[in-house]
Amino acid sequence: QRHKFWETQPVGQFKDLRDTSLPEGPIEPPTPLSEVKQEPYNLPNLYEWVTCDMNSEETCLEVYNLLSNNYVEDDENMFRFNYSKEFLQWALHPPGYFKTWHIGVRVKSSKKLVAFITGIPAKIRVQNEIITMAEVNFLCVHKKLRSKRLAPVMIKEVTRRVHLENIWQAAYTAGVVLPTPITSCQYWHRSLNPKKLIDVGFSRLGPRMTMSRTMKLYKLPDSPLTPGFRKMELRDVPSVTRLLKTYLLEFVVAPDFDEMDVEHWIVPKEGVVDSFVVESQETHEVTDFCSFYSLPSSILGHPNHSNLKAAYSYYNVATKTPLIQLMNDALIVAKQMDFDVFNALDVMHNEGFLKELKFGPGDGKLHYYLYNYRIKSMLRSSELGLVLL
Numbered sequence: 001q002r003h004k005f006w007e008t009q010p011v012g013q014f015k016d017l018r019d020t021s022l023p024e025g026p027i028e029p030p031t032p033l034s035e036v037k038q039e040p041y042n043l044p045n046l047y048e049w050v051t052c053d054m055n056s057e058e059t060c061l062e063v064y065n066l067l068s069n070n071y072v073e074d075d076e077n078m079f080r081f082n083y084s085k086e087f088l089q090w091a092l093h094p095p096g097y098f099k100t101w102h103i104g105v106r107v108k109s110s111k112k113l114v115a116f117i118t119g120i121p122a123k124i125r126v127q128n129e130i131i132t133m134a135e136v137n138f139l140c141v142h143k144k145l146r147s148k149r150l151a152p153v154m155i156k157e158v159t160r161r162v163h164l165e166n167i168w169q170a171a172y173t174a175g176v177v178l179p180t181p182i183t184s185c186q187y188w189h190r191s192l193n194p195k196k197l198i199d200v201g202f203s204r205l206g207p208r209m210t211m212s213r214t215m216k217l218y219k220l221p222d223s224p225l226t227p228g229f230r231k232m233e234l235r236d237v238p239s240v241t242r243l244l245k246t247y248l249l250e251f252v253v254a255p256d257f258d259e260m261d262v263e264h265w266i267v268p269k270e271g272v273v274d275s276f277v278v279e280s281q282e283t284h285e286v287t288d289f290c291s292f293y294s295l296p297s298s299i300l301g302h303p304n305h306s307n308l309k310a311a312y313s314y315y316n317v318a319t320k321t322p323l324i325q326l327m328n329d330a331l332i333v334a335k336q337m338d339f340d341v342f343n344a345l346d347v348m349h350n351e352g353f354l355k356e357l358k359f360g361p362g363d364g365k366l367h368y369y370l371y372n373y374r375i376k377s378m379l380r381s382s383e384l385g386l387v388l389l
């Protein structure tokens with residue numbers, strides 16, 4: 001019964017892991033567009049497909065509410081991701097996006113939105129191949145409709161609509177192990193507001209630690225320490241793009257960003273994504289940058305806290321400033337912006353700062369997957385240069 005659905009899909013199968021004769025690359029060839037199923041997959045009778053226009057305030061609010069009440073929770077069901085409306089519009093409207101890849105399911109009678117799944121196009125390099133893929137995200141089925149096998153049909157429908165745009169690969173993450181991860185990342189948390197994190201049960205007081213000792217342990221300076229550290233601006237896009245493109249070449253799987261992508265994904269958007277550059281005081285060139293996105297979580301059933309303000313490490317490139325110093329400044333500004341916690345995966349060069357900057361390991365893993373693309377063997381998480389939202 002395990003992976004009944006995934007055993008039918010063009011993804012690396014566990015049984016193939018031993019078979020090193022299988023070539024790296026697409027598992028199935030593209031289908032002629034005329035042979036791609038033209039009509040949507042069948043849904044159970046009571047439900048209908050809908051394309052969600054995220055530029056519509058009303059629809060965006062429906063999607064926000066569905067996710068806010070039914071999306072991913074931590075393993076102990078104490079927290080649930082609470083993506084903001086502005087974040088969802090940012091995440092789903094990158095250059096070249098397709099409205100038809102923002103897919104909802106409504107109850108025919110009540111028109112209530114009860115499920116959602118999305119794709120966005122992205123140029124991803126795998127080794128030396130640059131492939132236009134779909135990044136699939138926000139798969140959500142209302143709690144009351146679980147184990148009706150809706151998720152497989154949602155995945156088949158987004159795959160069909162991706163195929164109609166002549167795109168044959170996808171990238172996605174999950175907190176569960178499916179056939180077959182290209183890598184599994186450990187996530188790490190750096191306390192910024194330890195008292196609140198302990199109050200809400202996100203963290204626990206260490207052995208032989210008092211609350212005041214803990215608050216002192218995580219205390220940070222009031223402002224960044226690196227000379228020339230400032231908020232990124234639109235005028236920094238060319239230099240940040242050069243820094244990021246060069247840096248990401250170090251990794252086996254990474255996005256191939258151009259200036260339009262950097263303008264969309266990295267230029268600060270209030271309450272959504274923040275980024276900072278280090279501008280050399282002598283040459284005025286940008287030598288480093290760091291960025292993090294804002295993904296709050298609802299705190300479930302707590303008497304006096306309802307929201308956990310969390311920053312998630314995004315893309316960081318240090319060429320002159322030590323990475324540890326750059327990321328310490330990221331922690332300092334995140335604390336200044338009243339974030340409670342700063343999260344990071346052990347991808348790229350992150351392992352180099354996690355312990356030194358007092359991150360603690362989370363209690364789970366985030367697994368990365370490619371659809372219809374086989375790679376020889378699993379990557380080390382430090383070989384991954386892709387951060388999904």
Ligand SMILES: COc1cccc(CC(=N)NC(=O)c2cccnc2OC2CCNCC2)c1
Pocket residue numbers: 072073074075079080081173175187188295297308310312343344345364366388389
């Ligand atoms: C603290 O509130 C939570 C609410 C729901 C789930 C989790 C645990 C968890 N699953 N965390 C992650 O997946 C995670 C941990 C560190 C960095 N990025 C992450 O996930 C990102 C990227 C994948 N899509 C969700 C956000 C925590």
